Amino acid sequence: WAPHEFEEQGQKLIQLIREYFENIRETPVSTDITPKELLNMLDGPIPNKAESFDLTLDETWEKIIPHLTHWNHPSFHAYFSITASFPGILADLLISSLNVNAMVWKASPAASALEKIVLRWITEMVGYDPSSDGVLINNASLATFYALVAARDALTDLEVRTKGLTGRVLPTLRIYTSDQAHSSVDKAAIALGIGTDHAVRIPTDEYYQMIPEELEKVILSDLEKGFRPMAVVATVGTTATGSVDPLSSISDICKKHGIWLHIDAAYGGFWNVVPEIKNKSEDLQLGDSIVVNPHKCLYTPLEVTAMFCRRQGALSNSFRLVPEYLQTENEDGSIDYMDFSLQLGRSFRSLKLWWIIRSFGLEGLTSRMRRSIQLAEWLEKEVNLHPDFECVTTSHFPLLCIRYVPEHLQNIWTELKLDENEESKKYLDKLNAQIMQKLNQSGLVYLSHAVIREGYVIRISIGNIKQNLDDIKTLWDTIQKIAKEVNQDSPS
Ligand code: PLP
DSSP, X not given: OOHHHHHHHXXXXXXXXXXXXXXXXXXXXXXXXXXXXXXXXXXXXXXXXXXXHHHHHHHIIIIIGGGSOOTTSTTBOSSSOOOOOHHHHHHHHHHHHHOOOOSSGGGSHXXXXXXXXXXXXXXXXXXXXXXXXXXXXXXXXXXXXHHHHHHHHTOGGXXXXXXXXXXXXXXXXXXEEETTSOTHHHHHHHHTTSOGGGEEEEOBOTTSOBOHHHHHHHHHHHHHHTOEEEEEEEEBSOTTTOXXXXXXHXXXXXXXXXXXXXXXXXXXXXXXXXXXXXXXXXOGGGOSEEEEOHHHHSSOOSOXXXXXESSTTHHHHHXXXXXXXXXXXOOTTXXXXXXXXXXXXXXXXXHHHHHHHHHHHHHHHHHHHHHHHHHXXXXXXXXXHOTTEEEEEEOSSSEEEXXXXXXXXXXXXXXXXXXXXXXXXXXXXXXXXXXXXXXXXXXXOBOEEEEETTEEEEEEEOOOTTOOHHXXXXXXXXXXXXXXXXXXXXXX
16 A cells, blocks of 8 residues: 555545444444354455455445444443543554554653553542552453462562472462452462462452451461462452442451452542542552553543552562563663563553543543443432332442332232242343343343342443433333333233
């Protein structure tokens, strides 16, 4: 391609993207095409000869885009409702164009400098020690893994970094996390060779928050058995319900027993930008390490995660390894970001955050995030007013778990004294699962579910930058309508 062709195609693409966003509300949120149909449609031999980009672009719009689940859609409420904002999208274009590899300072001076600055901004936004070591990586699962590697290597007498885990008698290492924590904690235990049996799940209370007394009980019992407590992973914003673990009590226990505290604030951390939420949330400062995810709440296209560790030098103690070809002279103030994770080659992620934060300003980010919280509060009120629905859990983040419990069934069960019966619970689980399935098949909205103590719940995340009250009203109308239809079709 000549540069002018790149510009022509680029303009065409930007126009298509503009139209995609302009028409997104009229687009089905997801597709009902089967995997087989999709694979048959897309499969083909490797093109031997160069094809026209016009054709490739046409086919992308004809065959790919209609068969995606649109995470950018204002009616997408599954997992976490996220947004690729325009400054972030444009930054991705420039990042790819420059193709800078931010591995060592000398190989990427301004990219590394910007990473340092953006990371400091983030510590201020979420409330963490600005002098901590930080790094941008691709996701929170890896951040938790890296933090736990640092926690393991902080047990310096074990010398695991150099001697490994095998061939010696080592104490069994234990990680503690709540029964609501993300599966990435177990994955880290697998990758660390600690094993999932030793990632101990601590029970939670009625609000799905880790019970500190239970944590301490398990730690004391483990110490008696000769296990070595390595780390506690607390969560600020659990995946299912958005619950927040009581960090200050957990931190006291960690300090008392010399245990590393890692805080998974992948979802909850950035909501601290909104002062009302920060006042209600827990102090991230208590973590030896934390993870926060701009790609979950900060209108940042995938993949950007920020990890911090206030034990300076701990991450590089685990991950710094410099082969000859990467030896460079370090001047005062320089940082080689390859030292903080397993990744050597690293994209220029900081530019994306720099553009987003500058383009919205702290004020703009706060007001948009606050609107999501207000939308969730509106929906919570509506759900609670409805006789056939209950808001099972609420969080101070915009995340709701709701359950359809039709009033007439409640009345029948009360009459028959079957209210707490397992059968009725199972029936409601099935009913709610059917509603979820129909909702997602409708193409009008897209949701995901959780199974918590109350049973199968429809989980609603709000957070897309374009979501407005009309979108949430439509969502609520659609849920009520489909629930009624499913209920009428179900034998009770
Ligand atoms: N931690 C929590 C609380 C999450 O909800 C998730 C994902 O949803 C993760 C970690 C993993 O995030 P990532 O997809 O960035 O690895």
